[in-house]
Amino acid sequence: MSDLQQNLARAEGYLARFARDGVLNHIGGVSGPADSGETFETRSPADGRLLAKVARGGASDIDKAARAAKAAFRSWAALSGADRRKILHRIADGIVARADEIAFTECMDTGQALRFMSKAALRGAENFRFYADKAPEARDGQSIQAPGQVNITTRHPIGPVGVITPWNTPFMLSTWKIAPALAAGCTVVHKPAEFSPLTARLLVEIAEEAGLPKGVWNLVNGFGEDAGKALTMHPDIKAIAFVGESRTGSMIMRQGSDTLKRVHFELGGKNPVVVFADADLERAADAAVFMIYSLNGERCTSSSRLLVEESIHDAFVARVAEKAARIKVGHPLDPQTVIGPLIHEVHEKKVLSYFDIAREDGATLAVGGQKLGGEFAGGHYVAPTLFTGANQSMRIAQEEIFGPVLTAIPFRTEEEALAIANDVEYGLTGYIWTNDVTRAFRFSEGLEAGMIWVNSENVRHLPTPFGGVKNSGIGRDGGDWSFDFYMETKNIAFATVAHAIPKLGG
Structure with missing residues (x-):
């Protein structure tokens, strides 16, 4: 068996x-x-x-x-x-x-x-x-x-x-x-x-x-x-x-x-992973693949936009495409499976609709882009998908798809990368890959997101605040931030001297 x-x-x-x-x-x-x-x-x-x-x-x-x-x-x-x-x-x-x-x-x-x-x-x-x-x-x-x-x-x-x-x-x-x-x-x-x-x-x-x-x-x-x-x-x-x-x-x-x-x-989130040419590119590629294709891409913190410096864009995206093409899709109880079926036929229909939208907008399909049949018939299985040749005006770069779909976009300068990263209605997370520590501080300071990971995938530490800005949320979870929501703060003032009290009517 x-x-x-x-x-x-x-x-x-x-x-x-x-x-x-x-x-x-x-x-x-x-x-x-x-x-x-x-x-x-x-x-x-x-x-x-x-x-x-x-x-x-x-x-x-x-x-x-x-x-x-x-x-x-x-x-x-x-x-x-x-x-x-x-x-x-x-x-x-x-x-x-x-x-x-x-x-x-x-x-x-x-x-x-x-x-x-x-x-x-x-x-x-x-x-x-x-x-x-x-x-x-x-x-x-x-x-x-x-x-x-x-x-x-x-x-x-x-x-x-x-x-x-x-x-x-x-x-x-x-x-x-x-x-x-x-x-x-x-x-x-x-x-x-x-x-x-x-x-x-x-x-x-x-x-x-x-x-x-x-x-x-x-x-x-x-x-x-x-x-x-x-x-x-x-x-x-x-x-x-x-x-x-x-x-x-x-x-x-x-x-x-x-x-x-x-x-x-x-x-929701439409989170960028920003890869500069000086980064550890193999680790960055592994992290980018993990953060979009794990959990079927059905996660608010997924890195669904891949922003890559132009000088390394083609080689880096080819590396990501190669990894994505090897990901095993299968039954969720198969220990070898990485991507299982999407949650429901309604959600599957939504995810599949973006494949036609991407093509109509002029994006290039590099990997996937289809519902899987054959042995997967009867389930809601969608292949891990990568679109290239995209720009920030496309719907696949603006809207939360919430599936195993990655959109790659090139940038020339740090300023352009920051502008692209911030040009969405969401602001949950961001991922930055660079070995320039001053750039990492500078870029993370300008990035409109509630949580940012530098040279890392999403690694949660429970005492830290979790939450987003813009249309990605209100408030923070984690540590005492959770208590700020579930509790009311009361202030009690004790006089330690007999201060002067204004006398009215007497």
């Missing part, structure tokens, strides 16, 4: 419960169907097979979840940071114990390759451990001196929060949002993406098995137009943390405006 056949057999065991029982909502510690009784289907992008029927929550389900989160808030917020730390560490332990189940389920639900998803659970556990250890200090503030006065600041959890997570790497991104919310003392209503709802169900189970009190974490499945809208408008929900596309973020901001809801958005 091949490795793929063995993995498929293991996946069948993990998925059997979902096929049998469906995916239920979980509100106030109780699992059940949507109030309406309605369901929707989640299918594997690998072959189109039905994985489960999912409860389609609506406004009444969201209302129950919000009220459950509100009822649980006071006691959870009052729990000491040390006690919250213990529970969050137990959640991390539970994630590690079920790491294989999480990885195999995520592969079949999203199409992501096992070589990447095998680490998703461990990264999720790491998120919980990081914020578990920060829970005891979440309320810490500052002592600020003034003449005749001492100011003491403290932080308090904002209240019940809504977390709306995306369909790409949903397990890890859910932990990235929910762990700091719980560490801060907030309660949560989680609405996962409808395209990939399975691991959200595993995660809330793990949390309650670890001792998280009922009602602290509530799960409602559904669509943005009903469950999502109800969550963003609900008066008991004090903040919305959202990961997804920029247009949806704009809609959420409008929907939450009547309740003056705080929002944190991690949105």
Whole structure:
């Protein structure tokens, strides 16, 4: 039996419960169907097979979840940071114990390759451990001196929060949002993406098995137009943390405006990787290939624009094309697979549409550019793709495709490279390859992006801020920046002298 056949057999065991029982909502510690009784289907992008029927929550389900989160808030917020730390560490332990189940389920639900998803659970556990250890200090503030006065600041959890997570790497991104919310003392209503709802169900189970009190974490499945809208408008929900596309973020901001809801958005990107002639070109090529073709290109931080100094452009792009052409496309549970199927036929159609757009705009197809058939029939498989001969006015250089599609653009000078890099509506990340340290400082200072890596692919360090500028988002995750969102800051001023008080009317 091949490795793929063995993995498929293991996946069948993990998925059997979902096929049998469906995916239920979980509100106030109780699992059940949507109030309406309605369901929707989640299918594997690998072959189109039905994985489960999912409860389609609506406004009444969201209302129950919000009220459950509100009822649980006071006691959870009052729990000491040390006690919250213990529970969050137990959640991390539970994630590690079920790491294989999480990885195999995520592969079949999203199409992501096992070589990447095998680490998703461990990264999720790491998120919980990081914020578990920060829970005891979440309320810490500052002592600020003034003449005749001492100011003491403290932080308090904002209240019940809504977390709306995306369909790409949903397990890890859910932990990235929910762990700091719980560490801060907030309660949560989680609405996962409808395209990939399975691991959200595993995660809330793990949390309650670890001792998280009922009602602290509530799960409602559904669509943005009903469950999502109800969550963003609900008066008991004090903040919305959202990961997804920029247009949806704009809609959420409008929907939450009547309740003056705080929002944190991690949105889209059209990120440049800028390669200068003096760079370590082999490492730069490997990094460029990794950051666009790993995770099927379905990542907000992907380096989807390859900006290369003109003197090395042709040779460097040929090197990238050679690497891209050798990438293995296959079933997500095949250990050798790098690129699996795209998440859904709707998204596949969007990605494929850009191939015609690129040709019409005059770009040259160097690698890929087609849907894969034959052994891939029935799934949403798209070949790793590279376009050359592009310029910044083309749609493939301006719009987020969110697939394994790279656009190469030459530049002559540092100034031109910076102008091209900044000439998009997004500003999430940027990647710079040069051995000139002064240029690296100069260029990164001018680059309009929330996160920049110099001579590196995306290597995350949890205490650092994560987020973008322009249409790529609002706010920052990571370290204490997460607590700035999930907590309110209070200042208390103590007079240390009997200062003069103005006398009015006496």
